[in-house]
Each structure stands twice: as C-alpha cells, then as structure tokens.
Amino acid sequence: MAKKKPDYPKSKIVAVKEEIHGVQCKDDFRWLEGDADGKITPEVAEWTNQQNAFTRSILDNLPGRQPLKQRITPLLERSDNSLPVFAGSRIFYFRREGHKNQPCLFMVDSVWGKEQLLIDPELIDKTGLTNVAWFSPSHDGELLAYGMARSGDENYRLKIMRVKDGTHLGDEICNKVINVFWLADNSGFIYSRLADIKNPYSREIRLHYLGDKTDDDRLIYAQYKEGPLATTWGPFASLSEDGRWLLLSYYTSTRSNDLWLIDFHNWNDSGEFEKREIIVDCDSMTHARVIGGSLYIHSNEDTPNGQIYQVDPAEPSRKNWKILIPERTDATIEGWDFTRSSLIxxxxxxxxSELVKFDLATAQQSEISLPGIGSASISCSESKEDFFIRYESFNFCPSIIYYDCASNSRKAWWKCELAVDLSDMRVEQHFYESKxxxxxSMFLVYRDGVKKNGQNPTLLYGYGGFGISMTPAFSGLIIPWIQDGGIYAVANLRGGGEYGDKWHQAGMLSQKKLVFEDFxxxxxxxxxxxxxxxxxxxISGRSNGGLLTGACLIRRPHLFKAVLCGxxxxxxxxxxxxxxxxYWVPEYGCxxxxKDFDWLVDYSPYHNICRNREYPAVFLYTGENDTRVHPMHARKMTAAMQANAANTHEKPILLWVDRESGHGMGKPLNITVEEQTDQWMFIRWQTGLETAR
Incomplete structure (x- = not known):
C-alpha cells in the first residue's frame, strides 16, 4: 500500500509565467510574497495561520517534547555577559540572567566595583519583546546613548541617559540609528541612520549636538542616490577619541570599501569637507584608527590574510603606508584594538583564535595565552593599559578575563556557571577534501564513548558566506544532544572568513556552488x-546558511534525513x-x-524542486518582522515543496512563522525556548536520537 502524504493546508496555485533572458520561468506561489510592496495580505496571513497550526499539530504531539523543553530551558536561562566597555572610570556591559527575556544594561565605577543596573527592558515592556541592542557611553562615562527596538524589527531608536541618576535627556533619534561616536567634549556625537525608514538604501551620517532638534543635525555624508554603489551597505564613519579626525568608509561590495580621512575640526568650523584618500577603487576591505598622532590601517589589499600599516594622517594615501605588522601565511587578522601602549x-x-600583543614603542610582541582551541574577542581603551578578553569554545562556558598589561597578570572577571559536567565532551578538528x-576543515563535538559504527545521529551546521567565520562557540543547546549520543559538526566552508579573503571570494557569485559542494x-x-x-x-543553517541547506536538500535529497532551514x-x-x-548583490549576483541569472536560476532552491521526488523532512522557520530576509522565501518554498514533493507523513514539510520576531535579533527568552525545543525535537524525531539513548 502506498504511504499517504501529509494532509497539508491548501496552497492555491496562481501561475505567473514570464520570460527572463530568453528562459521561460513559472512561479505558482508568487501571491505568497504579499502585496505589491511585499506587505502581508489577509490571505497570506490566513495561510500562515493554517501552516502554523499544522506544524503545531505535528510537533506538539511528538513524544518527549516536554521533557526536552525542561532540559533546554535551564541551558538557555544561563547567565550571559557582553564584553565590558571602558568610559572614563566607568565600565558598561550587557548581561542577561536566568528567566529574564532580554539582557539588561549594567555599569560599574571601577573594574571590581559594585554593579549598578541602568536599564531593564522588561520594566519598559512587560511582554519581553523590547530590547536594548547597542550602547555608546560618552568619553567621561556621564552620558549613555543606546538604541531600542521591538519584535526584532531592528528599527533602533536612540535615547540618552544621565548615568548618575538614570534620567533621560529629551534627545531622541529614530530610523535604525547605529554607530554613535561622541565628540571629545561630550557635547554631541555623530551617528548613522536611514533618511527614509522605508528605504534601506538611504543611510546617512549626521552630527547631533545635545539639545538640538534632529531636523537641525548637519549632514556629513549620505548614501549615493544612483549607480551600482547606491544599493550597497553604504557609508560608515567613526571619530578619533580626540575628535580631530573623521574616518569615512563607503562599502563598494560585501568584501570591499573606499576609505578617506577628514579633518573633522576643519569641517565643523569652516564647512570644508576635504576627503584625504586612504584607499579607493580597490577590491579589498580596509579599516583604520587614528591613535596618538598616527594613522593605523588594517587592510587585505594584496594581502588576503590582512596586514597592519602606519602612516602620517597628513599624507594617508597608500603609497605612504609603512608596514607595521606583516601578513601571516598561517593566520588571518580578524580583529584589532589599542591600549595606551599596545596594539592587540x-x-x-x-x-x-590567537591573541598577540604588540608594544607600540618597542615593536616587541608576545602571545596572550588562551585556555584552548576556541574563540576570543577583546575590548580595550586608548587611555588604559588593561583590557578584557571574552573566551569560549564548544566545551568551555563563556568567560571574561581581565588582563592588566602593566603587571602582565590576568584574573577572571565573569564566568558563566552551568550545573553541567562538560569533561566528557570531546572537540576535534578534521580536514576533508571537497569535490x-x-x-x-570541520569541527566535531561528541561525548566520550561514541563509537564510529555509522549509526550516530549527527547534526551538521554551516554558513559559508559574507566572510563570516564559524569558530568554536559555546551553545548550551547542543549539550542534551551530545549527552544522548548525538554528534555535532560545524564545517568551515568557502565563502566564510576562516582562511582569509581568498576563502571568502572562492564562495561568491558564480562560485557559490562550491560552498554547497563543500557542505x-x-x-x-x-x-x-x-x-x-x-x-x-x-543539516542546519540560518539566513545565508538557510540558502545553503535549502540548496543542498534540493541537490542531494538522499544524502540527508532532515533539514532545518532558518x-x-x-x-x-x-x-x-x-x-x-x-546589499547582497555583490555576494550573489542579480x-x-x-550572466548572473544563469547561475542563480541553476541553483535557486525554489526553482529546482522536482515533482514527485522524495526529499528529506524539512522544517522551515522565519520571522514575520524580518527586515533582512523576506519571509516570502520560506512561505513559497513550503508551498512548492508541499505541492510537489513525494514525502509521506513520516517526512513532512513544515513551516513555522514567528509573528513576534524578525531575523533573530532581540528575540526574547520565552520565544527562544519554544523555538529551540521545536527544532531539536524535530531533528531527534527524524534521526531517531531518542532510541539511541
């Protein structure tokens, strides 16, 4: 007897046929994109309700869901602390504790001082949907600019707090405000926002003085209005701590930018906006800092693993750059920061991660030891010798280490405490050959005693794009999976940044298929x-990683049992x-x-679904408020697969659309617990982990 297909909610077919570059294309589910502006329609909303209800009818009835949720919840309720930021004598940071839906913002008056709560988002919004996404303290630590958003929409509204008493100034700025840099006298700041909230390609840099109306803020630089650079990430600017120099960057692709130096004092006084060229019209990424009268430059121009230079700000063009830290062939530079006397x-x-300290006066260098193979990030201040390191790995809970350069000593400043024994969790790195x-390279995580018998439930995670690296990171969510005998694998695919700019470039545009082959x-x-x-x-992936898993399930459906596509x-x-x-056209094409169409249509998951072919079980999930990747992708893919795939009820095609979240930023704890329980329960069901216990 033929196995029965699931009784999916009905998805009507409204065929749209068009010819693109001489190729006939058919789109049966374009109506799921919403209206002409991509906004959700009542019809799409009702379809989404039905899909969510169908998904709940499957996942809520899986045996073991509640016990799994009870195991996952305390792992998600663990404390988490951001890297502290110095400002005057004060130090600011985020921390989320226990049952809190969102991180709170804290301050201490000294490294070992008494903690003071500044902002608890739940006192502002009891639903837990409002989050503080970023903060920027004034140089003296007396004022704090911060950005708030709701339901994951990333529409950050800037507010300013007086730190001493928690009261607020009247200044408020809206439209996705980011990248705040204070003037040296703390009388104002530069910031970046969208000129038009409906137009993501309208980013602008402005100067705001405290007490002024936003409409009076002087325009420093704006996204180009036409041409191929009008739809990149656009302009970014930063100020030197003394307020003298403005560094202006303009993204020309997802892996390149132009960079200039501007005398900010001169512009502010006279209105003369003289751009001193640092590097332009090059196929590379370059960043810079002005420290102590010198311009320091980190660039991968002709050095794909990155190199650091020094130059006089008066003559910053490339011909004058002097190598300070040469490129390494065995490692790529992923970050840099300055203390009073050192470059980290x-x-x-x-x-x-590896951390190296370079003495700016003597050029001596020394490696900063880390607990093991993991991921480290740093937070420094130009006015202090000490700095903070945040370290974590698959089997090492996040911790923050205070490092005092003067005494060359270190001490634990904060550590996540979990009542879980990680001593039998093994982390290995292996290398394999792609097609x-x-x-x-690939990381494997599993417990002691797991046998290589070809029968271990395994979750393989990947991303492979935008130069983003998949490094060893702690996730409490994998602990129950590992404890019960599962294996967790993370692949370092081309398109990422693990092995420098060439590694990124090797997985872009027409070479995107190489990323899928690596996976x-x-x-x-x-x-x-x-x-x-x-x-x-x-297999599992999110965003660009969702494209990865979507492409691989279509290309190699019999290689996998189940797919998480986020x-x-x-x-x-x-x-x-x-x-x-x-923004992403330089990465994917258009x-x-x-010529771009030829490779895009060739691998586009939605356009390559085969009728009556059996695919892995698929769980697609998205957020209705996503301002990055439109939820239409997950909707259309779900409808097309449900209509065409030969999958039985044992291998369903499921969709979950979270009505209160976006791409993932600012998601409250209570929603995260349910979401992660669903995803891990789905994978356990499909791979049979419960029977492997």
Missing amino acids: VSYQKFAA DGTRV EAAAEWLIAQKYTCSEKLA VPLLDMVRYHLFLMAR AENE
Whole structure:
C-alpha cells in the first residue's frame, strides 16, 4: 500500500509565467510574497495561520517534547555577559540572567566595583519583546546613548541617559540609528541612520549636538542616490577619541570599501569637507584608527590574510603606508584594538583564535595565552593599559578575563556557571577534501564513548558566506544532544572568513556552488568515516546558511534525513526585490543581469524542486518582522515543496512563522525556548536520537 502524504493546508496555485533572458520561468506561489510592496495580505496571513497550526499539530504531539523543553530551558536561562566597555572610570556591559527575556544594561565605577543596573527592558515592556541592542557611553562615562527596538524589527531608536541618576535627556533619534561616536567634549556625537525608514538604501551620517532638534543635525555624508554603489551597505564613519579626525568608509561590495580621512575640526568650523584618500577603487576591505598622532590601517589589499600599516594622517594615501605588522601565511587578522601602549591583534588560525600583543614603542610582541582551541574577542581603551578578553569554545562556558598589561597578570572577571559536567565532551578538528580537491576543515563535538559504527545521529551546521567565520562557540543547546549520543559538526566552508579573503571570494557569485559542494563533501566524509549514515544525518543553517541547506536538500535529497532551514533565502531569481536584499548583490549576483541569472536560476532552491521526488523532512522557520530576509522565501518554498514533493507523513514539510520576531535579533527568552525545543525535537524525531539513548 502506498504511504499517504501529509494532509497539508491548501496552497492555491496562481501561475505567473514570464520570460527572463530568453528562459521561460513559472512561479505558482508568487501571491505568497504579499502585496505589491511585499506587505502581508489577509490571505497570506490566513495561510500562515493554517501552516502554523499544522506544524503545531505535528510537533506538539511528538513524544518527549516536554521533557526536552525542561532540559533546554535551564541551558538557555544561563547567565550571559557582553564584553565590558571602558568610559572614563566607568565600565558598561550587557548581561542577561536566568528567566529574564532580554539582557539588561549594567555599569560599574571601577573594574571590581559594585554593579549598578541602568536599564531593564522588561520594566519598559512587560511582554519581553523590547530590547536594548547597542550602547555608546560618552568619553567621561556621564552620558549613555543606546538604541531600542521591538519584535526584532531592528528599527533602533536612540535615547540618552544621565548615568548618575538614570534620567533621560529629551534627545531622541529614530530610523535604525547605529554607530554613535561622541565628540571629545561630550557635547554631541555623530551617528548613522536611514533618511527614509522605508528605504534601506538611504543611510546617512549626521552630527547631533545635545539639545538640538534632529531636523537641525548637519549632514556629513549620505548614501549615493544612483549607480551600482547606491544599493550597497553604504557609508560608515567613526571619530578619533580626540575628535580631530573623521574616518569615512563607503562599502563598494560585501568584501570591499573606499576609505578617506577628514579633518573633522576643519569641517565643523569652516564647512570644508576635504576627503584625504586612504584607499579607493580597490577590491579589498580596509579599516583604520587614528591613535596618538598616527594613522593605523588594517587592510587585505594584496594581502588576503590582512596586514597592519602606519602612516602620517597628513599624507594617508597608500603609497605612504609603512608596514607595521606583516601578513601571516598561517593566520588571518580578524580583529584589532589599542591600549595606551599596545596594539592587540586577534588572529584566526585554522578557524580558532590567537591573541598577540604588540608594544607600540618597542615593536616587541608576545602571545596572550588562551585556555584552548576556541574563540576570543577583546575590548580595550586608548587611555588604559588593561583590557578584557571574552573566551569560549564548544566545551568551555563563556568567560571574561581581565588582563592588566602593566603587571602582565590576568584574573577572571565573569564566568558563566552551568550545573553541567562538560569533561566528557570531546572537540576535534578534521580536514576533508571537497569535490574539486580543496581542503576544508570541520569541527566535531561528541561525548566520550561514541563509537564510529555509522549509526550516530549527527547534526551538521554551516554558513559559508559574507566572510563570516564559524569558530568554536559555546551553545548550551547542543549539550542534551551530545549527552544522548548525538554528534555535532560545524564545517568551515568557502565563502566564510576562516582562511582569509581568498576563502571568502572562492564562495561568491558564480562560485557559490562550491560552498554547497563543500557542505555535501562534509556529509560524505562523516558517512565514509562511519560517524553516521544518511538516515541519521541532519543539516542546519540560518539566513545565508538557510540558502545553503535549502540548496543542498534540493541537490542531494538522499544524502540527508532532515533539514532545518532558518530565515532563508530560497528564491534567488527575485530575492533582490525585497527589503535590503540589494546589499547582497555583490555576494550573489542579480537575475537582472543575464550572466548572473544563469547561475542563480541553476541553483535557486525554489526553482529546482522536482515533482514527485522524495526529499528529506524539512522544517522551515522565519520571522514575520524580518527586515533582512523576506519571509516570502520560506512561505513559497513550503508551498512548492508541499505541492510537489513525494514525502509521506513520516517526512513532512513544515513551516513555522514567528509573528513576534524578525531575523533573530532581540528575540526574547520565552520565544527562544519554544523555538529551540521545536527544532531539536524535530531533528531527534527524524534521526531517531531518542532510541539511541
């Protein structure tokens, strides 16, 4: 007897046929994009209600969901602390404790001083949907600018608090405000926002003086109005701490920018906006800082792993750059910051962190030891010798270390405490060959005693884009999976930043398929090495990683048992028409260009679903308030797969649309607990982990 397909909610077919560059294209579910502006319609809202109800009818009835939720909840309720930020004698940071839905903002008057709560978002909004996303203290620590958003929409509204008594100034600025840099006398700041909240390509940099009306804020620089650079990430600016110099950057792609130096005092006094060229019209990413009368530059121009230079601000053009820290062939620079006398450089070697301190006076360098193979980030101040390090790994809870350069000593400043024994959790790094012979690395995490018998439920995670690295990071969510005998794998795919700019470039545009091949090769290696088998293997990815898992499930449906596909891009022929997606054209290409269309339509998951083919079980999830990746991708993919796939009720195609969240930023704890329980329960069900206990 033929197995029955699930009784999915009905998705009507309204075929739209069009010819694109001589190719006939058919789109049966374009109505799920919403109205002409991409806004949700009543019909789409009702369809979403039905899909959510269907998904709940499956997931809520899986045996073991409530016990799993009870195990996951305390792991998500663990304390988490951001890197502290120096400002005068004060130190500011985020921390989320226990049952709190959102992180709170705290301050101490000294490194070991008494903690003071500044902002608790739940006192502002009891629903837990409002979050403080960023903060920027004035140089003396007396004032605090911060940005708030709600329901994950990332529409940050700037407010300013008097730190001493918690009262607020009347100044408020709206429209996705970010990147606040204070003037030296703390009388105002520069900031970035959208000129038009409905236009993601309208970013501008302005100067605000405290007490002034926002309409009176002077325009410093604006996103170009036309041409290919009008739809990139646009302008970014920062001020030197003494307020003398403005560094102005303009993104020309997802891996390149132009950079200039401006005498800010001269512009503010005379209105003369003289751009001194640091680097322009180059296929590279460059950042800079003015410290103590010198301009320091970090660039990967002709040095894909990055190099640091020094130059006189009076003559900052590339011909005058002098190498301070040469490129390493074995590691790439992922970050840098300054203390009063040192430059701290964070390297990435084989996708893990190394920290090196360079003395600016003597040029001596010394490595800063870390607890193991993990991920480290730093927070420094130009006026202090000490700094903070945040460190974590798959089997090492996040901790913040206070490092005193003067005494060359360190002390634990904060550490996440979990009542879980991680001593039997093993972390390994392996290398495998992709289809074209390229060597790719992958982390494996599993418990002692797991046997290589080809039967271990395994979750393989990947991203592979935008130069973003997948490094060892702690996640309490994998602990129950590991405890019960599962394996967790993270692949360092091309398109990421693990091995420098060339690694990123190798997974862009027409070479995007290499990212998918790297991921598929990781799965094949796990099977060949008898860690798992196709019937026990699940894959997971979010955003660009959702495109990755969506493409791989279509390309190699019999290689995987189950797929988690989060906030994904899936219609690559029309993705650029929605929200801020034209930002990503330099990474993916655009179907408006014929040569780009050829490779996009060739791998676009939505356009390559085969009728009556059996696919892995799929759980797509998205947020209705996503301002980055439009939820239409997940909607259309769900409808098309439910209509065409030969999957039975044992391998369903499920969709969950969170009505109170966006791309993931600012998601409250209570929603996160339910979301993660659903996802891990789905993977356990499909890979049979419960029977492996």
